Amino acid sequence: MTLPWSRVAIYTVLVLFALVYLMPIYVLLVTGLKSFQEVRLEQMWDLPSALRFDSFREAYNSLDSNLANSFKMVVPATIASCMLGSINGYILTKWRFPGSDLIFFLLLFGMFIPYQSILIPLVKTLQQLHVYGSLWGLVITHVIYGIPITTLIFRNYYANIPTELVEAAKIDGASIFKIYTKIIFPLSLPGFVVVAIWQFTSIWNDFLFAVTVTSNPGIQPATVALNNMAGSFIVEWNVQMAGALIAALPTLIVYIVLGRFFVRGLMAGALRG
Amino acid sequence: MARVLYSHVTKHFGDTVAVEDLTLEVFDKEFLVLIGPSGCGKSTVIRVLAGLEKLTAGEVYLDDVLVNDLPARDRDIAMVFQSYALYPHMSVFDNMAFGLKMHGVHKDEIKRRVTAAAETLGIHELLKRKPAQLSGGQRQRVALGRAIVREPKVFLFDEPLSNLDAKLRVQTRAELSKLHDRLGTTFIYVTHDQVEAMTMATRLAVMKDGVLHQVGTPEEVYFRPDNVFVAGFIGSPSMNLLPGKLTGTPEEMRIELKGFELSLPAERSKRVASFAGRDVICGIRPEDMHDRAFVRAEVRGQVIQGRVEVTEMMGNERFLHLLVHEQELLARVDARTRARAGQDVSLLVDVDRVHIFDAATEKVLDKFDLPESPAPVPGEPVASPGAAS
Amino acid sequence: MNSSGHRLARRLTSERAVAIALIVPSAVAVAVFVYGFIAWSAVVSVSEWDTVRPDYTYVGLDNFRDLFNNFRFQIDIRNTVVFTVLFVGACLGIGFALASLLDRHVRGEGLFRSIYLFPMAVSFIVTGVVWRWLLAPRAGVNILPEKVGAGSIDYGWYTDPTVLYVHADTRLGEALHSVGLGFLANPNYGVPLAITSVVIAATWQMSGFVMVMYLAGLRAIPDELRDAARVDGASEAQILRHISVPLLRPVTLSAMIILGHQSLKIFDLVISMTRRGPGFATDVPGLFMYETTFQGNHFSHGAAVSILMLLAVSVLVIPYLFWSLRREARL
């Protein structure tokens, strides 16, 4: 019933938008692949005459330790987040108790707060605990403020596992731990993937905590280093662009490989619209 | 006046054949019921008419106007969906008014028509509610009301009763028939429920795998099935179908079945004599086998022996599950029969009513001499693929 | 009840205690780090702590009063309102348009979806760095038309200090004055053009998310409803207006809340892309709070900003949380 010209119009609009969305990636790539002689702002859109990795090399050289910091922070924080979220989701769906809904509501609100409103006490507390300015301080921060979202995703995930399964196991005499290890956990893999991707991406991409909790450049994660690089007038714009691409690469790879789970995390974060 | 003509209509979905070379005329003011097993293409046939699906090949005419490329909204057709498809965010009134609004009907007129239809259907006190606040039966009525207010040329129904409980279904069936009489509009009704089909239809169209197998009045389709599929599909419990061979002389033809044979009366023998030697499928409706103690005198029959496996008391009659020479047969006999499970019985088979189909083509060999039902409207002869003429 | 029943019952109560014990660490962590810290920030916001040294002397709402009299903060409020309206509007519009196009049985739907969504996987810092160069006055988008032979654009983007507002001496300004709204004829109630650059970058990043939400919403509308509307005589545009859009209202609400609360908190993108901008044209409360607190050491004022941000988010989010939890309970 749709006329051909309207199909053409649909595809034209979709392709135009796709080009706009990809435009920054194109610029990042061609800039990163040019030699220093070729990188002039006027030639931003031109393809490189020869493939040179000068910009990437320089950007990588100044970001490598920060990338390592990011990984050192993201991996333990993601693992801890997953475990906590899984336990919380399990309790809040399969072992509900009076007040568990209230706890859930209070957890959820924690997901939306502007972190500015806890930053001053957070910095003071981390200083007291002698983890201020260290990666461990960041890990603790991310795990704690990740509790709401990871709990929410696991709760929604476990809500789809029939409660009868748990009740049958209870009648069979399985303990709360046995039920978790023998029934819930083995069914949780997709939930873990969703939460892991979510936490990996948001911790990697975080800037606010990173910049307030770590002031020593040697400890800072990649986002802070990239921002410093971009804010300095010494670093060439092409190196900044290359750095941006490098800093974005881990999460982009995760997105390309596991995009399906990424979308699921998004939808869970959207509170099942 | 609303006449519908499907001419060599074919609809494919990718590799799936939904409808294949369908030619069918639906007469003005008729209640045509499309029946067939699930997935046979019934819904597709009416969706094509509604303008919801584009044809792969063929033509559809509405009142002699080719409507292949006419958008749904210009066809003046109303449809009741199986799930009712009520707009969840609109009140009952707005649901019924929506189609009229879309057609630019004046507000006062909308109000008049919706109120009138709601009165007829007994839902006037529900007009302010949302669909979620209605029972299944009430939703069904709203869906019906939404179609009625449109005063369309043709009503399409896609299994509209299948979500109702049994009692409500019986009641609504009768109401639909009355509605049809009152509105005097063409109804095309899809179902896979035989009782619905038999009770409401002026004509039945039987489909299978996208192919139309027979069109006719309920009597024609029931008593004179054109082929093995229609014979087995229409009627509940369904017809006994036994493989056999047609033999004998023009004076006395016989159907040789496994372990026994049936002799045909003289006049019938003459008619099928030319088919002597053919492999056939013999169809016997359960009610055409009788307990000899309670049979009417005029029944010409032949006695067969069998063992009763199970009996089912239905009240006015009794179902006997028989084993006749290792073949399972079902007989539907007078409830007073003394036959019981485990016993041997002899039953009278009404040989005038035995159906004989060609085993190779599965088409019927000869038709019964039933009083010819008058065709609803004399029209061009309608060729239906699969029908032996 | 027999003795094994008693044992089962006792076990279930003790298991329930274990269940509560398992959630206690998370509950305590959130209680302290979220609610405790919010209370702590609130205390700081009404204290005198305006240097490196903590000073919890109570000063009432003085800090808040200071803020509302602060020129920069006034502009921040204007900027936040403008940014929120433009950003939420653009994301909803583009997201819905893309979703309704993709919903029409498009070939390569998966690819298109992935392209529109990938910016979500990137940090705001990266987005900021990239768009800073794409919207740089003598580069990027401005010189793109040259590549196809057209002239270059001469537009300042985020360096443009223009603020669109109703001037008092215009007809409209006088009309406002005559109805007692003369104060609106002021740059503080205008639209700073520079902020549209930040809106573009943020929309590039977030509109794909809205698209995914709308697409899921559209897919959840039964085909039969649209068929019914078609038979009822609705055109495709009318179906969109009378069926799809009303049924997508919950999705729209969710998207508005999520985008809205993000725009109230926005910080990373601004710091990496434009900072304060010309005449604070792209300044936002998040940036103001950060600079005040961690660069200026005016802790009490920073805390006051953060508490105001929290209040704004709460007004938006708390009713929404109640609404969605109730809806969920009903399902």
Ligand SMILES: Nc1ncnc2c1ncn2[C@@H]1O[C@H](COP(=O)(O)OP(=O)(O)OP(=O)(O)O)[C@@H](O)[C@H]1O
């Ligand atoms: N939109 C579609 N896309 C692909 N195949 C379809 C589509 N609609 C119908 N079909 C296929 O066409 C065939 C006929 O479908 P149709 O819905 O007409 O059957 P039906 O007789 O109404 O069945 P039911 O009694 O189950 O409703 C089926 O095999 C079905 O799978």
Ligand SMILES: [Mg+2]
């Ligand atoms: Mg159907």
